[in-house]
Amino acid sequence: MIRILAFFVGLGFVGVLMLSLVFGLIDYAKEPPEPTAEHEFHKHPKELALASNGPFGQFDEQQLQRGFQVYKEVCAACHGINLVAFRELAALGYEEPEIKKIASDWAIEVPSVNPDTGETATRKAIASDRFPDPYANETAARAANNNALPPDLSLIAKARHDGAAYVYSLLTGYQKQPAALVEHFPASKTTPGLYYNPYFANLNIAMPPPLTSDGQVTYADGTPGTIEQAAKDVSAFLVWTAEPKLENRHRTGLAVLIFLIVATILGYLSYRNIWAAAKRKVAPVGPLDPANMAKSEAAKDEQGIAG
């Protein structure tokens, strides 16, 4: 009875699926979907080799400091990193007095309350503060940016496919819109206030090119401040803001793996030992009879079989 019912239930599902399939194919034949500009012109991010890549990757402190400088001078006016605290900059190699100075010099102040009147006010940041947001709220951010919302960058390297490589490609990917695109997809023409960037999902991004010329950033360590370099450095910095415990994770992982591999080998040997002990409880006959075993080994050697 169950099988008869099952047969008809199965037939029902299969039938509806086949109808779905046939009607889908008919629709497809009647109106093949048209290619979209995104499908034709969107590019996969470029390769980006960072010191933190790979299972044993560690941060390059110098690069993180340069990246922080790029963030501070170029990005911070519009993008916050509100999950990161000033004190965490110690991981980039800054000393405590330097961090205190960075915090108190930060261009954006921290929201506060006037202790005398109770009115809202702002105060200078201190090391234990998180980086203050550049805008008071989303409405203010959109009002200042042609109705676009600059996302917080704390987690951007984990919140996009290909993370740091995507950030780097986006920063260096601004270009003139290809004539072929405008010709084939007039609707996708970049409108005023938007900028063509093939690494951005819908090709037209509201962010103006942030890195426009070599030398825009003058690095303290003497590294030439090319667009390429600045984009790489700020991408490396954003990997750190997204995953500040990365180095710790890689080191711990190595130790844990070594421990587990040793434990597994010991476990395997004891497993062989225990199962071999069971073997000894019965009289060795057949192929396990030492005499037969020797014969079998000899026969194998003769035929050249390994093991």
Add this chain to the structure above:
Amino acid sequence: MSFAWAKPYEPKSDFSRWIDQRLPLPRLVYGAIGGGYPVPRNLNYFWNFGVLAGVFLTIQIITGIVLAMHYYASVDGAFTSIEHIMRNVNAGWMMRYAHANGASFFFIVTYIHIFRSLYYGSYKAPRELVWMLGLVIYLLMMATAFMGYVLPWGQMSYWGAQVITGFFSAFPVVGEPIRIWLLGGFTPDQAALTRFFSLHYLLPFVIFGVVILHIWGLHIPGSSNPTGVDVKAERDTLPFHPFYTAKDGWFLGLVLAAFAAVLFFAPNALGHPDNYIPANPLSTPAHIVPEWYFLPFYAILKAFTIDFILPAKLWGVLAMFASILLLFFLSWLDRSPVRSGSYRPVFKRFFWILVADVVVLGWAGGSTPTPAVVAISQIATAYYFAHFLIILPLISKFERPLPLPSSISASVLHGEKQESAPYGLAKTAPAPAE
């Protein structure tokens, strides 16, 4: 417990005798996972995955309890509390990555465990209830995993909750009120988040309880084995401890090493980047996809595209629920008395088609639904239902199985008259049994 030759527990000291007379807990453990549980001696490594699932359940409970100490179930604070765990809590990043990837590994080992049961006919008499309790565990796991994924309150959390609770609104008349009742509101909001957290904390303990029933039910007939032949005599079995504790032990080390490799070196590989964006009810992600372990069901849901008598969405939801519920009837759909797929030549072929079919469904569920992907998922979904509801009953009627070995120990003897070595240790080539 199960066989006459199972060794009874013998207290070794006065203290353990004192305990045994008052609370025979060591006796229970000895009979369940100690020397008092005889296990077929020919189990292969696919029989390790039940223990592994138990280990991952334990890892999930322990890491989860620690995470709950720092997590804050609030629509305004959940996302930042997760980042607080990642940045400021001692080893918090390890706890969270272990919990997130532990869920994936729990599903990986459970899927292997389930397919092991499908191939070796572990769902057949006398283990029908073991199989059904296993399915209950699987359903509870799905509910728990879904609610856990909502807790970080990222974009995929929010929209996943929106889509999955939206299933209920496919049912006419009662659907929408049920959805609102489940969510405690019109969309996922504080009420939904708080109750999901509460249930996410509760359900693992329910799972633990059902696992005990699952093991209890298993230990009545004893474990199945790769030949599917019943245990007949003592020489067919070995005590669980030390033989299978040793085998499970080293294999657990291997699987934990794989787990550690993912946890420490690619912790976000199995997740979706959008869940690092805080939930925003006003911005729908380009492609809403569930976690990888739900993708085959997501493909089934989306495969129905025409309103035939019922709306397409309702067909999809019914099919998705049916795809799991039909497994409860498997013991009666497949009437072949031969358990092991190794002795069922026709069944074996269709089994591997099913495995490939589920992989294809998973791929289709995660892909952008272009016309080609939709067509493939329709064919794959049709095969899934046809396999269990039509093909399997027919195979069990018409198939001629291969001759079975006369006993487990006969199957591990390689031509010699008497028992010699435990399976796999004899250095000769395996007998041409298959």
